[in-house]
Amino acid sequence: MTLQLVKPDKNWYSAYQSFYFEWDESKEKMIPWVIAQFPDDIDKLLAFYDDHHSGNIPQNWVPDTTYWLVDEANVIGVVNIRHYLNDFLLESGGHIGYGIRPSERRKGYATIMLQLALKKAKELGIKETLVTCDAENVASKKVILRNGGKAADDYVDNDGNIIHRFWIDA
Incomplete structure (x- = not known):
């Protein structure tokens, strides 16, 4: 199976809809945040991505780029790369947000997707990449550590949620 990051386009739209509806049915929070944008209109979705x-x-806000992780026929995950950090992203959002569709988790895809996203971040000129996860998201922490994450100070948001912060060298 060949995995790659692709820029969203109309050729992958029905596969993306399958990804989106599976996630929506799970009732889980959509991460990264861009997943929930205009899922019923491909032209609006692509315009949204282009604008960002x-x-x-x-x-x-800061500019960002979204990619879909695909195999030969499916959208397996989505990754969003922020081109630089503002104060909010430095505390809790980081440069990269990513998510794998529920039926494809625990198969190593997130580790591969973050690895590929780090290469894209390097192409954007990001020398040190900040990646964050909620303290209770043990799987995401493992993905970050497998990709060379070095722990930084945790951030506690206004609701008391602990955000783990990791730096990864390009």
Whole structure:
């Protein structure tokens, strides 16, 4: 099986819809946040991704690029790479957010997707990549550590949630 990160396009749209609806049915929080954007209209979805990549974004946001992790026929995961950090992202969001569809978890895909995303981040000129996860997300912590994550100070948000922070050298 060949896995690759692809920029979202119409050729993968039905596979993306399958990914989206599976996640939606799980009732889990959609991570990264871009998963929930315009799932019923491919043109709006692609325009949204293009706007965010080019920096046509709300004030206080940063440009970002989204990729889909695909095999020969399926969208397995989504990764979102922020081009630089603002104060919020430095505390709790990091450079990279990623998620694997529920039926494909625990198969090593997240580790591969983060590895591929780190290469994309390096192409964007990011020399040190911040990746974060909620303290209770043990699987994500393992993925980050497998990709060379070095623990930084944790961040505690206003609700008392602990966010683990890790730096990964390019």
